[in-house]
Amino acid sequence: MKIENNAVAGTLESSDLQVAIEPIENGIELDITSSVMNQYGRQIKATVLETLERLEVTNAKVTIVDKGALDCTIKARVECAVFRSCGKSDKNLPWGGALK
């Protein structure tokens, strides 16, 4: 998917994360801050990159502020931000396809 507009998903509440996504031209630029960085930083990064790859996002600036979210929440927020950025988050989503 091509990131078209700036979009945000998620909150800064405990167990959640906030994902901000912006269109850029040259690949993936990923910035992560996390309350559990020392123990889960690498896993958070892997989950975010995996989700972007599944959605075929190749160019985007992604900023993550994590407050100890579980993997399922990380996926949900990243996906939501990506679909919002394309204005396609409301209907006919590919549940079980690109979203899994």
Place this chain on the structure above:
Amino acid sequence: MIPRPRPERFRLRRSMMFMNAQKPGLIKDAYIYGVDSIMLDLEDAVAENQKDAARFSLYHALKTIDYGDTEVIVRINGLDTPHWQEDIRVCVAGGADGIRIAKCESAQDVLTVEKAVEEAEKEFGVEVGRTLLMAALESPKGILNAYEICAASPRMFGVAISGGDFRKCMQTKPTVSGVDMLVARGQMLIAARAAGVQCFDTVFTDLDDTEGFLAEVRQNKEMGFDGKSLINPKQIRPVHEIFAPTEKEVAQAEAWVSAFREAQAKGIGVFTVNGKMVDVAFIPGAERTLKLAKACGMYEGDLV
């Protein structure tokens, strides 16, 4: 991904607890409190501009979290909103056990949802007929049409009244005696029993009023409700305690069912317990009592 067993249309549903599907901290392990069903809410709990985000959360929660024996139902947005179709798609794709139709007013509403559910089941390769339905009656019209709603689909397992909206329509407020909703509760119960589905009462929102809550749950049980909708885990235990059978009822049910099974095995049509003849018509009720007793930790035998 956690495979869930095929949902049971008639199972124990003493307690159904609402949880905002958009709150990761809440939904991750709501089942630890021993509630019978959790109700992940896409409707009132979720702000209008977060309906999309809530579906992503819901989908991954359904796919990732092991809810064990707890039933997972999703409350979808009303048919008068732009959200309900996508709500249904995500519920079916995620493998929710059932869908609660908000603001249901007619059999047609049930059929509309049923059609969309069936389409989604086909789209996502889910067994057709797997996804159960229940309806929330929130208006006088819904109550008046309770019977046709209950009987509208073989997927329907029950109806619930939603007190907040109903009282608004009726221009009443909650009362200590429950008289404000007595007729509506009664009518809905009669319709549910006539159609052979379960019936659930509305939430009690004042968490500080323990006495009021207990009184309402006792009235629910006396009226014949199967269970109650809840908003906080601390409400679960009192509901289970009040809905529990007495030890005498359990002993009697056990005696009846075991005598009935023995008579059946011998091919005898009539049977007696303690010298008294027992009508076969009492047996389904006795079996229900034993199932309830088992869930309450009061019965450990193998008759049910």
Place this chain on the structure above:
Amino acid sequence: MKNAVGRDIPESLLTNGREVYQGKNYMDGKYMQKAAPKTRRYEKPQESKIVDSIVDALKAVGARSGMTFSFHHHLRNGDFVVNMVMQAAIEELGLDEITIAATSLGEAHDPVAQYIEDGKVVAIQTSGIRGKIGEVVSAGKLKTPAIIRSHGGRPRAIEAGEVHIDIAVVAAPTSDCVGNCRGIGGKSNCGSLGYAMTDAKYADHVIVVTDCLVDFPNMPASVEAIDVDAVVVVDSIGNPKKIASAAARISQNPRDLMMAENVAKVIASTPYFKDGFSFQTGVGGPSLAANLFLEQEMNKRGIKMGWAIGGICGPMVEMLKKGLVGKVIDVQDFDLDAVNSINQTPGHYEMSASQYANPANKGAFVNKLDFVVLAALEIDTGFNVNVLTGSDGVLRGAPGGHPDTAAGSKCCIIVTPLVRGRMATVCKNVVTVTTPGDCVDVLVTDYGIAVNPLRPDLIQCLDEAGIPHVTIESLQEKAYSLVGTPDDLEWEDKVVAVLEARDGTILDVVRKIKPVKL
């Protein structure tokens, strides 16, 4: 060298006869030589010991660079006194090479972090370390490793002369002109002054800092004038709002209540739960809520509690007033209900930290304890508990009385949720061992109960009572299945803190954390 809890202790720390931890009660029966302070004689009658300022008091007792200053933490997060004294010593008198020996340090002492960074404060000995001080020590900025002791280990070390206090500073809610101090009667009431008592007896010099001067004699005194050199009156020793909360309320959180109820059930299943039993509980959500359910179990059984100890707050005072517990003896008070009750309610007494928990004296209260209910930041599959370092490896906690009560009690119950956010509380290896697993008997979580295999007798009790329990390994696996397996923390070689077991052996060390860079 590996110790009894499998921690590798650098040989360089094992000097002057210092040993690694060998298991509980290793030092039992050994003799110790008590140290004695060198104190000044005040033979000539004195009208008053009041001096004008903290600086004057420091000058009067001959404060110099390189000295050890002790403080108590009864004013908790409301304390002003540590900062005032350090400012006077460092900024006004120009002292350096200072050692702070406090019973606990927290957010209230954030300004001290700067003195550490500036190299003025070079050593810290404490039973709790939080806030900025924890951060700068974790970052390796303190010249020597911080020494962390339990509330019982600290008076042991003082009495043994391992810590020699040059100047003990006693923040006193009330004092008279010669230094008889009490924890109540002024505007900064804190109740018990139990943590200050040993310090006052063993320090060469004692300075009392008060914001409420009362008529002589201030009786019954917690710290007595016979040990005091100087008294300073200041405007305020602390922020009363942060000293004692209005009332510690029992949690309404359903998860806490569920765990608390199971704690009470476990207690009631053991043979120690009989008329006259003794009990201590923490003030955390589920620990405190255990009081509520314990009361129900006591009523069911028709029995009463003999005595309770600890940091005390309202719910226990309430039980005392209802006659459900015979005596309450406390070393610290956490809320105004407890502050207003100590030495007022019949049966509510004060005790010193040594009397509470010192493993080297002849009869600390913890050794007579039947049950203790405690929290944990982490607990591993060996039942070792960490209450000192966060899962990120940064110092942000306090052993406090945790290791002492766990070791002394007949049944130590840890109560904690299985996970907090994404952190697995039940894990494979705790970051730091603060309480060894051989002192911990039962773990109660929101996902189930586990009993230490070292206690087959308790396993039988639970089985007989029909209380379901699982292995701690299965709880740890459940936790990891929920949050994912955490990466191991990465450390540098530098030791930033040494964790002493209560008997003075070395239980663990905390090294400087290497932050993950993605």
